[in-house]
Amino acid sequence: MAEYSAFSLLRNALAGNRDWKPAWRKPNPKPSYDVIVIGGGGHGLSTAYYLAKEHGITNVAVLEKGYLGSGNVGRNTTAVRSNYLLPQNTRFYEHSMKMWENLSHDLNYNVMFSQRGVLNLAHTPGQFDDYARRGNAMRHLGVDARLMTPAEIARRVPGLDMSRSARFPIHGGLMQERAGTARHDAVAWGYARGADRRGVDIIENCEVTGFLRDGDRVVGVATSRGEIRAGKVAVAVAGSTGRVMRMAGIDRMPIESQVLQAFVSESLKPFLDTVVTFGMGHFYVGQSDKGGLIYGGDLDGYNSYAQRGSLPIVEEVMSEMLALFPSLATVRVLRSWGGICDMSMDGSPIITKGPLPGMYLNCGWCYGGFKATPASGFCFAHTIARDAPHELNAGFTLDRFSRGAVIDDKGQGPTPRLH
Amino acid sequence: MLITCPHCGPRDISEFAYQGEGGRTRPDPASTDLEAWNAYVYQRLNTAGAHDEIWQHAGGCRSHLAVVRDTLTHEIASVRFAREHGAPAHGRRKPGARK
């Protein structure tokens, strides 16, 4: 019998909801583990889950500095998609998509993955051809994509300004119907519970303060809760990558940490049943099941670890929203927040063994990390367990930059803020 | 955020364009040391704390400014013209000293 089901809800309700177990235990750290995963965010937790599930490695600790899921897994705009241009990315994110499609069952936790589609709007014939290139690239890898005419778009997204006199008239769009949104916090909690039930120790409020070394080799970590040794140490700390790697003596990384703001409106009755992106700026919007419009735009565009954004970006994002949906001027912004994005030099992630012996690294998610959560953990666990990458992450190396083998989906070169 | 441009005075951040981490040393243009180029083009200190960075006053005098800004608090410790101090010693060649 599954721990969570309509039946268990009813049984517990009748018992006054007094018999529920904690979603995950609160263990104290043991002196040593087979694998330590630094970072109790989505990727760290999914890594631990797949280490246990796929590779039978259960003597694992996930160390989280604050509360579980306090990073970007709880601070994103929840979109899940695999509409990339370059095959390395498309294959990886499509694998992730397939995992998403069965994730609630796999975790016995409803992560509310809703395949309501992601629609990229094109505003010129040239842009439409660009999107066709990307959509065709997806189709040639077996990924769903279709082009939409303005008439179809108007039917699907009623509030859009479809007028020809719009500053950037809508010329068409690229739709991935299987894409959608998920409940971000549930993903962290679901993986945490799944890992915990398989024996993984999830240790919150445990800040890594240094690495234990045996020569070059990493053999454990020093933490705010004592030293913990491990056969393998995996780093999955997204925006904090620079800070953590510095403790291992690695001063420079192909990463810049930058703030991305996101916004949620007051709760509304269903307004938008897909995710829409603007083609002449940087804006995307969806609607949560609770009714809030969840939207965001461009990075603030400078290095920051502060989780606080600046006003010009707020104004920019709101302006872009109204360029698409002029009726939303009367709707009100309820909350904003900032997440620290680990912007890589080509916009693609790093999942690799190294750079030190005994160490494994997962970073460079830019602002696309949420949708990658299943595949990232899956591939990272594989890399840790087998000491070799899965074919899906074989290209996501750290040395691809020096070799010139970058995976630059946007073609922006080594300017992280533009990816 | 406000940046005090040494030429124009305090101005809103919306007037400035971020140009990335400062203090990076561009290798000698003729250098074929790929490791040095890789470090310059792709590797970043990404400091949490006092961070050297370059901003252009794009909506003003268009000068590039070498700014020291705390990436944890966004407080700005200093601003000066990048051309006066910020440029690395390497990577410069005397004009006229061609080839």
Add this chain to the structure above:
Amino acid sequence: MSSRRTAAGGRIDRLRTIRFTFDGRAYAGFQGDTLASALLANGVSLLARSFKYHRPRGVLTSGIDEPNALVTVLRGDIREPNIPATMVEIYDGLVAVSQNRFPSLAYDVSAINQLGGKFISAGFYYKTFMGPVVGPLKGTRFWMLCEKVIRRAAGLGRAGLAPDPARYERMNAFCDVLVVGSGPAGLAAAREAAASGARVILTELDPQFGGSANWSGETIDGEPSKAWASDIVGELRDHDNVRLLKRTTVWGYYDGNTLAAIERVGDHKDAPAKGAPRHRHWTIRAKNVVLATGAFERPLVFPGNDRPGVMMASAAQRYANLYGVLPGEKIAIFTNNDSAYRAAVALNKAGATIAAIVDVRPEISEDCRALARQCGAELLVGHAVVGTAGGKKLTGIKVAQFAIAAGALPSGGHNIETDCLLMSGGWSPTIHLASQAGARPLWNEALQAFLPPEAGQGWIGAGAFNGTFSTADAIAEGFAAGRAALDLPRVEPGTPHVEPAPLDPRPAPVFEIRAKGKAFVDFQHDVTADDVRLAHLEGFVSVEHLKRYTTLGMATDQGKGSNVPGLAIMAEAVGKPIPEVGTTRFRPPYAPVSVGALAAERFGDLKPERLTPMHDWHLENGATMYSAGLWFRPMIYGEAGETIEQAYVREARTTRETAGIVDVSTLGKIAVQGPDAAEFLDRVYSNVFSTLAVGKARYGLMLREDGLVFDDGTTWRLGEHDFLMTTTTANAGKVMQHLEYFLDVVWPELKVHLTSVTDQWAGAAIGGPKAREILASCVTGTRVDNEVLPFMGIVHGEISGAPVMICRLSFSGEMAFEVYSGAGHGTHVWEALVEAGKPCGMVPYGLEALGTMRIEKGHVTGAEIDGRTSARDLHLGWMLSKKKPFIGSAMMDREGIVAPGRLELVGLISLDNRPLAGGSHVVMEAYPENPHGSLGHITAACFSPALGKYIALALVSGGKARHGSRAHVSDPLRGRFGPVEIVSHHFFDPEGKRMHG
């Protein structure tokens, strides 16, 4: 319904009756009423339904912290959802409707959700709706069916679809001191700061300055506090250096003491004043800020605390004193602190009967006892309310003995008949802005509240914000803050004499009364005390987990009232003191802000439009315009009945046969000047420019530092130290920044000056066999023959009296000339050229024909220079100088960039005589049912009039090695598959005979 209006008092204008409707029913109120006060005056107690259980709800508060009474305001088709009725000022013709109910507010079918009770407790949706693992509802399908139902049930108000015609406006303001909040502390601060002559801005979120002075009923130095406040406001109004902003919420505290505020300019009127916006978005840059934002009264958590008729005590006091409205006739009070006693007296004075005062504390002060006696209330100390009765309207409460240590005691419970219960659970200072500025709040055990820490850099607190609840002390603090904000020397403030004397501000540490029934912590989201305990049981203990798991504090009121009670209940469950459970860090906005206000003048005008000098000519001559970035450019000059293809084919063919003219003003143009200009260009271009002769132009290629292609264009040497660089239209700004960066940061020793002159020059390119003849017929002051103006030569002359600069270069592959004139002469010169071309039938041509001719020639543009291609990929390796280093030279030969199998530029010819399309992929064999095996893609396609075929440029793996071979296009998105021949990208006149002429 009996009128609840008192005979006199309040800020309302009883001579001005205002008529409005709520849910279609007509009501009357007075000028100065809010929707909430007017409906209360009309005896309306049911205003809304809650989010999850659809429980009937009334008005809980009197301000911005209202969680229950949300309405939608309608102005024709325009809907403004989720506005607290407490914040809506009524005007004649106001139309408001309730939300989240069906079919009506009184009878809402979704109220059945209440029966779900414990089944739909916090986080229940994570545990179910997953559906079967196999079968037709596997994967996400079952969930998505459930989701449809859930989504329809969730959500509050409905957004409209009609574009909002209102205007929004942005203002920048600068001041020495921004005072946020105009209660006694804020007024004192503003007066003191203004007196020194400093620039002061005072903001107040209400329609009236004065804050608590307007309703407290106190006297300050013998004068009624209301009059005291209006005297100071009058004084401030006379200062030129003071700006007073009412109806203004400061909602964001950003870096560099930049604060954002929204002024509701027109919401209280049926139409905004002439020229006035609906909302004004203020960006205020303040040297210093005085935060005098007051405090919110907290609800108590007990069963049935959400029934319509239960209200905050201070809110009731405001309704009585500001609006002359009694929220009930027979009122009971439930409190854990002294402040509610003052509310009791105020309501009694206004005419209400006070049935009982229920106080959880076993002992209360003699002052409080006297106040209870004064209003004739039964006093029940050591008691608590354990339940409420009534359906959609309170009819009575159940009271039981209460011991702080043990909680509610079952003995001695009795019922009290009442139609209104006022509660007070202590006060939480409004520290949101300080928190946004980075301050970590500190728990104060005595006040049972989070207080701001020591003043931060940039702000100073005063009054209730600091936990200073005595009006006299608040005024003293305000005075001191006003001086400190300006670094004025400290002066001992004369503390004013305030009557009545302040009561003890310390509440009993009681937040919840545990008894049977749903006790609400977060009213709007229906989060109960049991939900908080369930979160604890399941390990969602940290404050962020609590919020996210139960949705506590995530409603439109953002937890202003529910935050501390929720924390307190969690702290009790965990067995830790409140501060160890944590506190939320507040983020902008402090209160919801309209999207329109933040977009301000960019609402309806997102980006500027860039028009070339000849724009009007194009429109007058039948051009269909194409938006290219910010620019507008002619796509075709179509004739009646022509398709786009027919038009561009005609334009291109005519150009190749006789002549054509195209507007190239949008090309980026940068003046590169100075003694080191040539050296600079050698460094930034991959090819050499220092050897270029004066009066000649050269095609140049730029790489990025990583060795991939960045941009291309021609650069003209106008003088020894004077170059004019052109860039692609799309990259003009990026190239300028790139050059400036290197000049300013990397090579500051170079004596070069860069000036963007894109907008200063108008450009017309004329090409075709007759181009020279046409040019010769209208240019004066120079010859344009081969001798004077060879290929890539530059001359100066005049056309129709306007000075022009002519360079003989060609993008079309024809004998062609770019004619540049000052932007102001652009149309004049253009018209002269068009006139000169008429005899031989020259046509104007647009981007489509331009693109066609460049495809025929195999020239690259942004579609090929896509940030991933190398010079060699584009067969431009010959432009990579081996004689000098240049930007990108060190990195361009790395293994990944020279690896075999990269996408290379090729030409394609359609073998089935059907059009090709950009974005199609190229495969060896097409598999329409199962597309795979992509080798690359088409970057640009056209019908080539020169070849009489559909052709394309493409980036294909293996590129040149495939010349002459057959492949297929594969475009599953548009259903186009078919054979093509891979050929050289130089389709037409590969030797360039035509342009060299």
